[in-house]
Amino acid sequence: xxxxxxxxxxxxxxxxxxxxxxxxxxxxxxxxxxxxxxxxxxxxxxxxxxxxxxxxxxxxxxxxxxxxxxxxxxxxxxxxxxxxxxxxxxxxxxxxxxxxxxxxxxxxxxxxxxxxxxxxxxxxxxxxxxxxxxxxxxxxxxxxxxxxxxxxxxxxxxxxxxxxxxxxxxxxxxxxxxxxxxxxxxxxxxxxxxxxxxxxxxxxxxxxxxxxxxxxxxxxxxxxxxxxxxxxxxxxxxxxxxxxxxxxxxxxxxxxxxxxxxxxxxxxxxxxxxxxxxxxxxxxxxxxxxxxxxxxxxxxxxxxxxxxxxxxxxxxxxxxxxxxxxxxxxxxxxxxxxxxxxxxxxxxxxxxxxxxxxxxxxxxxxxxxxxxxxxxxxxxxxxxxxx
Numbered sequence: 514x515x516x517x518x519x520x521x522x523x524x525x526x527x528x529x530x531x532x533x534x535x536x537x538x539x540x541x542x543x544x545x546x547x548x549x550x551x552x553x554x555x556x557x558x559x560x561x562x563x564x565x566x567x568x569x570x571x572x573x574x575x576x577x578x579x580x581x582x583x584x585x586x587x588x589x590x591x592x593x594x595x596x597x598x599x600x601x602x603x604x605x606x607x608x609x610x611x612x613x614x615x616x617x618x619x620x621x622x623x624x625x626x627x628x629x630x631x632x633x634x635x636x637x638x639x640x641x642x643x644x645x646x647x648x649x650x651x652x653x654x655x656x657x658x659x660x661x662x663x664x665x666x667x668x669x670x671x672x673x674x675x676x677x678x679x680x681x682x683x684x685x686x687x688x689x690x691x692x693x694x695x696x697x698x699x700x701x702x703x704x705x706x707x708x709x710x711x712x713x714x715x716x717x718x719x720x721x722x723x724x725x726x727x728x729x730x731x732x733x734x735x736x737x738x739x740x741x742x743x744x745x746x747x748x749x750x751x752x753x754x755x756x757x758x759x760x761x762x763x764x765x766x767x768x769x770x771x772x773x774x775x776x777x778x779x780x781x782x783x784x785x786x787x788x789x790x791x792x793x794x795x796x797x798x799x800x801x802x803x804x805x806x807x808x809x810x811x812x813x814x815x816x817x818x819x820x821x822x823x824x825x826x827x828x829x830x831x832x833x834x835x836x837x838x839x840x841x842x843x844x845x846x847x848x849x850x851x852x853x854x855x856x857x858x859x860x861x862x863x864x865x866x867x868x869x870x871x872x873x874x875x876x877x878x879x880x881x882x883x884x885x886x887x888x889x890x891x892x893x894x895x896x897x898x899x900x
Contacts (some may be wrong), residue, residue, distance in 0.1 A: 568604045569739075572629070575759035576651075576716050583766040584724045586899070587807020587864070591631050591641075594649065594718040600756060602713035604658045607739045607753075619710040621737045623654045623681040629721045639678050641719045644758060644850070645732065648724035651716055651758065653679035653735060658711035670807075673713075679735055707816040712737050714756070728762040766805035768870075770895055773799055775876055775891075777841075785880040791842060794875035798894060801859065806867040811859040813872070814897040815851060819891045823853035827879070828891045835887030839878050843893070856898060 577598060584594055607619065623642065629650040631641040641650040656675030714735075737754040775797045784792060804811060815867050819828040821839075826843035830836065843851040851874060879890075 569753050570603060571753040572601075573755050573757065574601050575757050576600055576734075578718060578759065578761045580718075580760070581762045582718070583764050583805075584720065584740075585766055585805055585807050587805075588720050590720050590722055591633070592720050593633065594720055597654070597715045598718045600653075600714045600716050600736075601754065602711075603754075604660060604711040605709035606712065606737065607710040615875045619657050619712050619739050621653075621679060621712060621714060621735050621739060623653075623679050623735045626681055626732050626734055629719075631719060631721050633717065633719050637678055639717075640680070641721060642679075642734070644720070645728050645730045646763060648720060648722040648727060649763060650719045650721040651734065652719055653714055655679055655714040656712060658709075658713070660709040660711075661881045664873050676715075678757060679714075699848060710739055712754075724763055724765075726762075726764050728760055729758040731757055731759060733757050765899060767899065768804040768897055769802045769812065770897065771800055771802070773797060777876065777878060780878065782884045782886065785839070785878075785884055788880050788882060791877040791879040794842075794848075794877040796846075796873065799872040799874060801870040801872065801897070804859075804862055804867045804870065806865060808862070808899045809862055810900040812900075813858050813859055813863040814854065814896045814898065815893055816854050816896065817891065817893045819852045823855075824850065826851040826853060828893070829881075830889045830891050834889040834891075836885065836889040837887065838880060838884035839889060840880040840881045842877045842879045843890045844875040844877070846875065848875070 575599065578595060582594060588594070626642040629641045629643045631650060632638040633641050633652045639652040639654055641652045644651055654676040656673045656677075658673050660671045714737075733755050735756050737756075739753075775795060777795055780792060801813070817828050819831060821827050821829050821840070828841040828843065830840065843853075845851055859870055859872075
């Protein structure tokens, strides 16, 4: 009997030993599952930026180029038409609180743009974008500003980052969120922090072909906004600061031609001989100043509403003249007739130098009929042509 009792205790001990390993296996399984759940939650949490912006500063801004720009004809494609021009600069367009500081940033992104095939500058090179005007492109460089308002961990620093090239999509780089306008904060730490974000940009116009005279259509070409890795960086959301090409007009550069008044003097009726006779000619000069370089040929043409014989350069007097029986004859410096409505090459124009020129002419009064006293005047228009 004693032997049987010992056998039962032995069986009980053996049963307990079998149960305990099973309990341990169950415990291990639960611990492993718990670790998996915690790990998955940590990954999801780090992929989303927790930020809230209490301050936004929206604006609509036209690129401040001159209202009228004259493009030199000899300017090569790829050359700057203007200098870099400041468009916008604001240090705190946004004030935001974020738990994960390396997951938030400001960026600029191009809108309604297509590349021209040209770039401007070196290190970095800036994309030159087409505009609505043939031959004129625009490049934009941008900066991001970061200013920490609450204490900082992980070596973050204030200041401007850039310049960088404007692109048509935002850029996410490294462990932090980069941007089309420069780096965002890329420092560590997980405490809630407040930061002021801003940006600035400059633009330049570049020749990308033969420039057609005309004006820009007011078109938005880029915008600035705040965003993070949990946000959509690729076009969704509100762009708070919007930038537009304004109403700049483009012309071809020309020579300047100041008005000329020729004093024909005072004369008595008896000064004239028969019909068709002329008085002594008066010499005068037409100045053509500040001609631009780059044209292969510059020409001029004289015309008049008072012309009665274009080939002979004969003009009548204006309707406001009170003198009767006289007209005006225009001649070149050698005495030959100055033809109206005929193009003449400006012989001393040099494409490489441009500069000033002069046209020497003569004008003489001539008798057309019975002369009666009074004042007299006639007008001639000078038109310049450029090739």
